[in-house]
Amino acid sequence: MFDALQAPPEGVTHAEALLDSLDACFLNGFARLGDAEAASLASLAKTFTGTPLAAPVAAAAEALAAGDYGITHFEALAAARGSLQGAIHDALVQQVRAALGRAAPEAAPAAAPAEPFPPQMAPLLESTQQWLMELALAGFGQLDYGTVVPFAATLEKLQAEPELTRLSVLLTGTLGEIAAALPIEDAAALPLSRWVDLWSRAMLGTLGAPASPGGEAFSGNVRILGAALNTHANAVSVTAWGVVEGDTPRMVRVSRTAWKVDQVFDAATWQALGDGDDPLMRAIGERRILRVSDATLLPSGDLVLEGAKVGESMAAFSWSEAAPAAAVGEALPGPVAAPADRHPVQIAEPVYLSELEATSARKGDQTVTVGGGSLPVAVDRMGYRGAHLNAALSNAACAFGLLRYDGGAWSFQPLALQTNIKGNKTVDFYNGDDAMASIKSAGSSNLGILRERASKILRAQS
Numbered sequence: 001m002f003d004a005l006q007a008p009p010e011g012v013t014h015a016e017a018l019l020d021s022l023d024a025c026f027l028n029g030f031a032r033l034g035d036a037e038a039a040s041l042a043s044l045a046k047t048f049t050g051t052p053l054a055a056p057v058a059a060a061a062e063a064l065a066a067g068d069y070g071i072t073h074f075e076a077l078a079a080a081r082g083s084l085q086g087a088i089h090d091a092l093v094q095q096v097r098a099a100l101g102r103a104a105p106e107a108a109p110a111a112a113p114a115e116p117f118p119p120q121m122a123p124l125l126e127s128t129q130q131w132l133m134e135l136a137l138a139g140f141g142q143l144d145y146g147t148v149v150p151f152a153a154t155l156e157k158l159q160a161e162p163e164l165t166r167l168s169v170l171l172t173g174t175l176g177e178i179a180a181a182l183p184i185e186d187a188a189a190l191p192l193s194r195w196v197d198l199w200s201r202a203m204l205g206t207l208g209a210p211a212s213p214g215g216e217a218f219s220g221n222v223r224i225l226g227a228a229l230n231t232h233a234n235a236v237s238v239t240a241w242g243v244v245e246g247d248t249p250r251m252v253r254v255s256r257t258a259w260k261v262d263q264v265f266d267a268a269t270w271q272a273l274g275d276g277d278d279p280l281m282r283a284i285g286e287r288r289i290l291r292v293s294d295a296t297l298l299p300s301g302d303l304v305l306e307g308a309k310v311g312e313s314m315a316a317f318s319w320s321e322a323a324p325a326a327a328v329g330e331a332l333p334g335p336v337a338a339p340a341d342r343h344p345v346q347i348a349e350p351v352y353l354s355e356l357e358a359t360s361a362r363k364g365d366q367t368v369t370v371g372g373g374s375l376p377v378a379v380d381r382m383g384y385r386g387a388h389l390n391a392a393l394s395n396a397a398c399a400f401g402l403l404r405y406d407g408g409a410w411s412f413q414p415l416a417l418q419t420n421i422k423g424n425k426t427v428d429f430y431n432g433d434d435a436m437a438s439i440k441s442a443g444s445s446n447l448g449i450l451r452e453r454a455s456k457i458l459r460a461q462s
Contacts, residue, residue: 001328002373004099005403005410009091015084016408018047019193022081026196027187029139030064038065044080053080071129074136078203081196086342092405093337096349100403101329105336114208117163124161125206127154128171132203140178140195141187148178159259167205169257173232174198197343210340215304218297221245222252222290223322224283225350225400226415228381229269233262236269240284241350241402241415249325251334251350252303254280254290279310287319301335320418323400326352328370348402348413358393366393368412378404378413395419 008016021040028037041061048057057080060073094104117125131151138147155175158168177195184190222242230237237257243249258272274281283290295308326332328351337346357369358377366377366389381404382389393399393414401414 001099001370002368002375002410004373005096005375006373008408009095012088012091013408015088018044019081019084022077023192023196026136026199027139027141027190027192029137029142030069031137032139033065041065044077048080048083051083053083069133069137071133074129074133075203075207078200081200082204082340082343085197085344086339089337089342089344089347092344092347093349096347096403096405096410100349100351102331105334113211115211116208121161121164124154124157124164127151128158128167129203129206132199132206135178135199140190140192141184143178143182143184145179145182148175148182151175163209166210167202169235169259170198170202170205172234174202176233197345204340210338213298213300213338215296215298218295218303219293222254222283222292222303224254224287224290225319225323225326225352227284228348228402228413228415231260231269234259236260236272238270238273238284239348240280241400242283242290243322243325245289249332250301251326251332252297252301253335254303254305256280280305298338299336300338300341301333319400319416320398323352323398323416324354326350326400327354328352344405347405350400350402352398352400354398356396356399358396368393368399368414375403376409376411378406378411380406381413389414392417392419 022044025033025037025040028034033041041064045054045058045061048054053076056072056076060076060080063070063073064077097104128151131154134147135143138144151171152175155168155171158164158171161168174195177198181190222244224240224242227238227240230239235257237255240254242252242254244252256273260269260272270281279290282288290310292303292305293309296304298304324330332350334350335348337343353368353370355370359367359369359374366379367374368377377389377393379389396414396417396419398418399414400416401412404411404413
């Protein structure tokens with residue numbers, strides 16, 4: 001199975017090279033383009049010949065090479081980059097599903113045009129676009145505090161607008177990551193592709209709010225198989241993967257996001273997402289059935305619990321009986337990326353591996369072998385639990401996780417393991433005892449202390 005994932009599909013390498021040449025323009029700065037960068041822009045424009053983006057991308061390539069720096073030209077570059085990443089995403093999804101013996105997923109419905117933001121937000125959005133353009137003109141390799149940090153004042157206002165939450169979360173992480181890298185001493189060491197991706201997504205995010213994707217009413221039981229925790233200094237999110245009970249099992253995702261401060265980290269970040277009485281947290285932490293009614297199931301396969309009724313009495317279930325629904329060869333209907341989220345880094349193909357062999361390299365890197373083919377383990381996606389991965393994975397009899405694509409190669413991100421020791425105990429890297437212990441100790445944690453102090457300040461001011 002993994003043998004089929006050792007090389008990317010035809011065309012992906014060429015598209016990735018085209019993106020790399022565009023990224024060089026962002027590294028050096030559009031205010032100092034040379035002949036090589038101008039040629040890269042011309043090649044990008046040629047690639048989009050005959051597509052709806054042909055005219056704006058060609059105009060942007062010509063204008064930027066001539067020193068005409070208009071916001072619309074940078075918007076066209078962001079759209080072109082997103083389109084290329086989407087094409088790469090689609091090719092890779094077809095590859096991984098074929099390797100797992102699954103049919104290619106049905107394409108998500110075409111995205112409706114973005115809904116315009118309220119007029120009163122125009123100054124904030126224009127300020128954001130101006131800042132993004134200044135980053136591109138200066139070049140990521142030449143950024144300094146004077147270019148980056150002043151945007152913090154605008155960002156604070158963005159964070160106060162509920163309609164701009166998605167954009168403000170993205171910009172909060174972007175600003176924090178870039179500021180932490182200053183002063184830039186070695187431009188070659190920058191995570192350039194990541195920074196340009198963040199830049200592009202933010203620029204597109206200023207153009208309007210994603211239109212509502214619609215969805216269908218959902219009521220039923222979901223068995224959570226594993227959950228992935230993602231965090232940066234100011235935000236945390238969890239994405240739980242579960243199988244819907246029924247004659248034809250299907251995989252759904254349930255996500256939750258919350259703001260936090262940088263003093264809250266590692267296991268304590270769970271406390272920002274919910275408490276010990278929260279049904280979703282209990283379903284993740286205690287492996288209980290999530291009973292849902294009046295929820296919304298989006299075309300992407302994401303289950304929206306807002307406004308739904310989530311049962312409090314949740315029975316425990318057998319992970320080892322539910323997980324094989326995601327086994328290799330099972331025609332498991334599952335989540336598909338929404339049009340705006342079609343990016344290789346967002347690929348997360350769920351899979352249950354009933355027979356695996358894990359080996360560790362001399363540097364601590366680990367690989368998983370199934371049927372003679374091997375993939376590296378995505379330790380960098382494991383966060384604070386990554387350091388505890390090797391021993392547990394080496395004793396694993398089976399695992400549930402996600403197949404990921406990063407840096408031009410596939411990898412496996414384990415979410416839950418059943419080991420050969422301690423009575424076949426299931427070990428969860430982002431749920432189970434780790435999550436519940438953190439939630440139950442909320443009063444003595446950094447977050448609990450911060451909440452108590454904030455409450456005292458508010459009472460004193462009232």
